Amino acid sequence: MATEFTQRVFSGIQPSGGLTLGNYLGAIKRFVDMQGSDFETIYCMVDLHAITVWQDPADLRKNTRELCAGFIASGIDPEQSVLFNQSQVPEHTQLGWIFNTVARMGWLNRMTQFKDKAGKNRENSSVGLFAYPALMAADILVYHATHVPVGEDQKQHVELTRDIAAKFNHDYGVDFFPITEPVIEGAATRVMSLRDGSKKMSKSDASDMSRINMTDDADAIAQKIRKARTDPDALPSEVEGLKDRAEARNLVNIYAALEDCSVEQVLADVGGKQFSEFKPMLAELAVDKLSPISTEMARLMTQPDEIDKILARGAERARELASPILKKTYEIVGMVGS
Numbered sequence: 001m002a003t004e005f006t007q008r009v010f011s012g013i014q015p016s017g018g019l020t021l022g023n024y025l026g027a028i029k030r031f032v033d034m035q036g037s038d039f040e041t042i043y044c045m046v047d048l049h050a051i052t053v054w055q056d057p058a059d060l061r062k063n064t065r066e067l068c069a070g071f072i073a074s075g076i077d078p079e080q081s082v083l084f085n086q087s088q089v090p091e092h093t094q095l096g097w098i099f100n101t102v103a104r105m106g107w108l109n110r111m112t113q114f115k116d117k118a119g120k121n122r123e124n125s126s127v128g129l130f131a132y133p134a135l136m137a138a139d140i141l142v143y144h145a146t147h148v149p150v151g152e153d154q155k156q157h158v159e160l161t162r163d164i165a166a167k168f169n170h171d172y173g174v175d176f177f178p179i180t181e182p183v184i185e186g187a188a189t190r191v192m193s194l195r196d197g198s199k200k201m202s203k204s205d206a207s208d209m210s211r212i213n214m215t216d217d218a219d220a221i222a223q224k225i226r227k228a229r230t231d232p233d234a235l236p237s238e239v240e241g242l243k244d245r246a247e248a249r250n251l252v253n254i255y256a257a258l259e260d261c262s263v264e265q266v267l268a269d270v271g272g273k274q275f276s277e278f279k280p281m282l283a284e285l286a287v288d289k290l291s292p293i294s295t296e297m298a299r300l301m302t303q304p305d306e307i308d309k310i311l312a313r314g315a316e317r318a319r320e321l322a323s324p325i326l327k328k329t330y331e332i333v334g335m336v337g338s
Contacts, residue, residue: 010145018203073296084314197246237271
C-alpha cells in the first residue's frame with residue numbers, strides 16, 4: 001500500500017544578490033499564490049548553494065537578509081509559511097551526504113546547469129557546484145515535500161530528485177520518500193532581458209537596463225519599461241502572432257503575469273496597439289504592483305535584527321519537520337544510535 005504523504009510545497013532561491021522581476025514572477029509570486037492553499041508551504045534562502053561559487057561573506061549576509069525582506073514584502077507570511085535560511089538547518093547537509101551516496105556520477109554529469117555554470121574550465125569548478133543537485137534533492141526530501149514550484153531551468157534538478165527518491169526507496173525496500181512533482185505554470189515562469197528577448201533576465205547582466213530590480217523605485221521601473229527593446233510592428237490579437245517576436249512576447253508575458261491573466265486575454269485587449277501605447281500601460285501596471293514591494297523591502301532592511309529573528313524562528317520550525325525524517329532515514333540506512 002502506497003504511503004500517503006502530507007501535501008507539502010518546498011522551494012528556495014539563492015541569496016546571491018539582486019532580486020529581479022524574473023525572481024518575483026518566476027518564483028516568489030507563485031510562492032505567495034500557493035500559501036494558504038491545500039499545501040503546507042516551506043520557503044528557503046539556499047545560502048549553502050550560493051557558496052558553490054565564491055561569495056564575499058559580508059555580501060552573503062546582506063543578500064540573505066534582502067532576499068528574506070523580498071519574500072515578506074511580496075506577501076510571504078512567516079507565520080503561515082516556514083521561512084528560513086538553509087545553513088541554519090543542518091539536516092539539509094546531513095541528508096545531502098546520504099544522497100551523495102545514492103546519486104550516480106552519470107546523473108550529475110548530465111546536469112545542464114553545471115555545464116553552463118562551469119563553462120570550459122570544469123576542472124576548476126568546486127565539488128559543491130558539481131554535487132549541488134544532490135543537496136537540492138535533500139532540501140526537498142528532508143521535508144517529504146510533494147510539490148516544488150520551479151522554472152523550466154530547474155526542472156531537470158527536480159527530475160533528479162525523483163530519481164534519487166526512487167533509487168533510495170528501491171535500494172532499501174521502503175516507500176519512504178515521495179516522488180516529488182515539479183509545478184511549472186504561469187505566463188512568465190521565464191522572464192527575459194528587456195534588452196534582448198533571447199536571453200533570460202539576469203542580475204549578472206552588465207546592463208542594469210536589461211532587468212527590473214525589486215529594489216528599483218517607481219521612476220526606475222517606468223523608465224526601464226519605456227526603454228525596453230521592441231520591434232516596429234503592432235501587437236497581434238492572437239498568440240500565434242508573437243512567434244519569432246521575442247521582445248514583444250516577453251513584454252506581453254510580463255503584463256499577463258502581473259495582471260494575473262492569460263496571454264490570450266492581454267492580446268484580446270491590446271491587439272492592434274503600437275508599443276508607444278502598450279508600454280505606458282505596462283509601466284503603470286508594473287509600478288502599481290512592484291513599487292509597494294520595493295518600499296517595504298527598504299523598510300525591512302533597516303531592521304536586520306528583526307529579519308534575523310524571523311529566520312531563526314523559521315529554522316526552528318523547519319528542524320521540527322526535518323529532524324524526524326532524517327532520523328528515520330538514518331535508521332533505514334543502518335546508522336547505529338539513530
